[in-house]
Amino acid sequence: MVEAAAEVPPGTFPSFVAEGTLLVRRGEHDKALPCFTNALLLRPGDRQCLVARSKCYLKLGDTENSLKDAEASLQNDKTFSKGLYQKAETLYTMGDFEFALVFYHRGYRLRPELQKFRLGIQKCQEAIVNSRPFLLIKAQQKLQIKLTKDQKRASKQERVRKPQTERQLLGELYADKAFLEKLLKDEDLMKSSTKQGIKVKDLVSGGITYLNTRTEFWQQQKPIYARVRERKLRQQRWIRDKKRKPDEVARYIAKSMEDIDMLLAGGSPEESLKKAEHVLKTIQGWSDEEVPNKNELVGNLHNCMGNAQMEMGHMDAALQSHQTDLELARQNNLPDAISRALDNIGRVYARIGKFQQAIDT
Missing domain, CATH: 1.25.40.10 (Tetratricopeptide repeat domain)
Structure with a gap:
């Protein structure tokens, strides 16, 4: 949130918003962010501007500040549809699918004519169903249950992916996966066990399996090639219509x-x-x-x-x-x-x- 004591920059509210909007269209969200922040210094609490800055934060991976701005846009009007949608999108990105579903439903009840809320509900429901295997794997790790034969077989399979795509899908977890794969090459460490008698190799393999499964899940949710194809189909339908x-x-x-x-x-x-x-x-x-x-x-x-x-x-x-x-x-x-x-x-x-x-x- 913007501090009250911050110095008001030279410029006008519309000029900062226009500049920020232009930069967003160019994909320069890091440069657009200070524009919306300056606009909010001149007009604190402007809900349209808060949503715009929340989108920038989300594009830059700062889900915490994105959620703060989305919630701030709803402070005086809980029925503000853009704020509801932005909060739902942020929660979805954070993996809080159940909470995201609540806000997609709220928005849909208020604005049923907006297709984005209906699509949000659909992708949340699919995400909740698809994420259940991940919760089971986590529970097994916490309870220190050995990997099943299927999990062991999956951990041994070679997965061919482009590093850039995998890094984009995993985000901060990409570094964790690289660390676990490095540990897997340490033969002496892999032969050792914990005080509870669990093999370190099983724990490391379980972690890699979970991250691989997570990557596959996110690739199903937002595959790059599918987005490109969908955009082309929309353009074709627009021309035909x-x-x-x-x-x-x-x-x-x-x-x-x-x-x-x-x-x-x-x-x-x-x-x-x-x-x-x-x-x-x-x-x-x-x-x-x-x-x-x-x-x-x-x-x-x-x-x-x-x-x-x-x-x-x-x-x-x-x-x-x-x-x-x-x-x-x-x-x-x-x-x-x-x-x-x-x-x-x-x-x-x-x-x-x-x-x-x-x-x-």
């Missing part, structure tokens, strides 16, 4: 325009321009039936592009974008858009020193 639902289109447009404005306000005109160009290309590929106000929206996007280009100092490009906005506004008889475009064209002329043209506009 030419007739999109009106609420899906509306949500996409509203979210995209909000992102474009936030990036520009946050001092990232280049990213704002890229986002606007991408949305424009997407919208132009949709039918008028799917986007009833398509011409108005296209003009608005040219307006956003012009504003970003002007911030970047690309005056010729900005002038062209605003003139396109003006043409579309006149073609569709949109008085407010005409006024907006003329005002922006005048500002561009003023910036490049063509004051008479600015006055005429």
Whole structure:
């Protein structure tokens, strides 16, 4: 949590949030983390920002702070769906599947239309079932029960895995496995026994077996190749589904325009321009039936592009974008858009020193 005595950094809350959001999209969660922390210094307890920082902590493997922020986002509103989902995700990552299931269920009862809660419930139920063998193995180790023949056979099998994948799946436990495998090569130590008469080799082999089983479990839960394939299938379905639902289109447009404005306000005109160009290309590929106000929206996007280009100092490009906005506004008889475009064209002329043209506009 943020200390009250911390010095408030220079900047604004929206600018820190915009910068952090941009860094998250780039996968730079370590750099995004201080951005959200600075934003919380300016607006302590902002639940959206707490969830964003919690996600960063989780990506960086700091589940303790991730859970603290997720819980803090729920402090004043226990029905905050994003906070419930983030807490459930953190608990799931920590291996507390039963508790995670509780919060996935709470979120689903409040927002049954959100598929992520339903998927969370499903993966938690599967994890609880699949994790039972691990609990049995742990209990056997604590009770000092000898390994069964199947466990011995499994411990002797050579497992071919890429170290990078195994390290990613095991996390901090990867170092423990490497240590146990190193001990297994010490023949003198493996021949010895504990005071209770248990062979050290059996204990070490049991530990390796448990970690191998855990690796297989996590690989089943989140296999990398499956995520890539699933993403491709989603993209293919999206392309095939030419007739999109009106609420899906509306949500996409509203979210995209909000992102474009936030990036520009946050001092990232280049990213704002890229986002606007991408949305424009997407919208132009949709039918008028799917986007009833398509011409108005296209003009608005040219307006956003012009504003970003002007911030970047690309005056010729900005002038062209605003003139396109003006043409579309006149073609569709949109008085407010005409006024907006003329005002922006005048500002561009003023910036490049063509004051008479600015006055005429």
